[in-house]
Amino acid sequence: MTECLIVGAGPVGLTLAAELARYGVGVRLIDRAPHATETSKALVVWSRTLELMDRMGCTAAFLEAGLRASGASIRSGGTVLGRPRFESIASAYNFALMIPQRDTERLLAAHLRSFGVAVEREVELVGFHAEADGVEVRLRHADGREERVSTPWLIGCDGAHSPVRHGLGLAFAGAAQGDDWLLADVRLDGPEAPPPDEIATYLHRDGPFVVFPIPGRRARIVATLGRTDPLHPRPIPTLNDVQALIDRRAGGGFRASDPVWLTHFRINERKVAQYRHGRVFLAGDAAHIHSPAGGQGMNTGMQDAVNLAWKLAMVERRQAAPSLLDSYSPERSAVGDLVLRNAGRLTDMATLSNPAAQAARNLALRFLLGLHAVRDRMATTMSEIEIAYAGSPLSIGPGAGARWEPDAYDGPPPGSGPAPRFVLYTADAARGTALTGRFPGLLEPAPRTTTDASRLFIVRPDGYVGLSAGAAAWGDAERYLQALAS
Structure with a gap:
């Protein structure tokens, strides 16, 4: 059995490979193209992706290379209908970072190499067969040589025409505009x-x-x-x-x-129903493609990769039970549905062809974008900071599944260490230390303090609230962690 095998070295595959390597999990990243993307393609890195890059340890390089867009404008003729500004985004990264995809790939590839892993180019997936305990894969190299590989996990980050998705025989439901x-x-x-x-x-x-x-x-x-x-x-x-x-x-x-x-x-708008099939996963454009309106595509795919990486790492490192991986598809598929719907609505609104409908749209936009709350809501939606996992099997209690607010940190962001860990936030340091001692593989050794003394929280390695409970609900916390471990 060899390393986890990732097919496709675009931003999604590079993100996943770098995160697995950072967590000490063996990984191979292959791509059939002879070289990385040379065009600009996806242009925007949004606030939530930059926050997740803090955990990865590569935000600074992106900020240095990119251009910070502070807002947007919507015009019709000589009239400005509205100017949403990004300063209202509740993040340290309250802007849209404009950076061509070729630079995104270059920076992510350099980050991956810092862990001793390089992209294997001109290597093509030609077939695979999944079993209960692994996946048998056939690869073809540029010289025609075929290689047979056994891998515990196969992940398709191989784009809209994904050979991994085709190999699974999955429907890519949707239509072309x-x-x-x-x-x-x-x-x-x-x-x-x-x-x-x-x-x-x-x-x-x-x-x-x-x-x-x-x-x-x-x-x-x-x-x-x-x-x-x-x-x-x-x-x-x-x-x-x-x-x-x-x-x-x-x-x-x-x-x-x-x-x-x-x-x-x-524009194509398509999506698979399930992102996981046994030991084979899909992420990014292999699982969902949609209108470029809002610039959400690459960001959503990179967030797929972050979500999957810590779960795969915890299972591979035997920190958590294999059932942890069952949460990947429902969490990210729900996000895919949301992004597909929002991008489609924006495209439909912008491409109205009936003159009366265009006039009504412009009148409504001028009114709505005159409202501070509407402008802020538009910026927040684009930033993806409000993406949440309320319906996830990992989310228990009021507010669970929501992003853990950056101003609540009293240390480095959860998940930024060399191994993925959940983080316990509590005002009771003694009880908290006793709990972390019983689950050393799951929890950071030291509990962190919270400004809300009436509650305790268990925060996931990707910075979302897993458990939200009353300050004395230690039994709930124990049961939550036990379910993850067994």
Whole structure:
């Protein structure tokens, strides 16, 4: 039996491999591509992902490489309908970190190498067979050599066309949106160009036109182009096409130049029903794909990886029972449903084609975005800090499943040590120390204090509340931990 085998070395696979390696679990990460992503692709790292990177130990490198966007604007014609700001996000990272995916992969690969693990490139998964005690895998190398591997766990982080998902024979339920979209990475100059720290959306009767800032005084443009005949695909867009869209939908006043990526794409919205099948797991685009509206895709996938990593590590290190892994699919599938729904709604709203519906939308947005609470709610939703696991089998008690608030920390973030541990928060240090002593594999040795003396909390390694109970509910805490251990 060899290490855990991860297929796909994009941001999700790199995150999972780095977390497993950090926790001392053997891992192999393979990818059939000869080199890492060279284009910008996913651009935004949101607040919750940055918080989780604190546990990983790689936030600083991302902050140095990225651009901090402080807000967004939504416009129609010459009218600004609203300007949501990100300063209201209740996180130390109250901004959108704009960073091209090629840099995200570069930084994550460097972080992974710090644990002595490198991506194995031009290695392809060609087949696998899962048994009760492991997975038999066939790999093909660039020279045609085939390798047979036995692994305790196979994880597919291998994208929308996932060979792992296909090997499981799973339905990828959903549909493709009918419109063609233009994508252009360019330089923008001119007096009317959007601010370089703002995500700007222009709503137009022909469809939305969105500008995302990129480090290095560059920008990503995304715009709908309408439907086309599949038998007569559109030619690759030109810089003139981009400029025509700027002039028509954004009112001109700035020019595009120096294109490094011009392409078309279509939006697919699809998801598997279950993320786990025995000893085989799916994460990221292998499990869910959706509209890029809101920039949630890569973040959701990386959070899939963080969720799975500590659970796999605790089971592999025999700190917790294998049943801990049963929580991965219900937790992350529920999040996938939420993100799919929210992104779909944003896309539907932006792409309304009926003039009366567009006018009503713009009127409603101007009113709603004039309300401070609505602007804050939009920013909070995009940041993903309110993602929670209320319905999880690991969540017991009022408020369980919610993110543990950063200002409640009295030490390093839970899960930031060399082994994953739950953390006990209590005002009763003596009883707390006695409990941690009975569950040394599950709990950090020293309980931490809480500002709420009326309650005790057990916080998961990924910084979500597992158990929330009364201050004297030591029996509940004992039973919760016993269930994890057995």
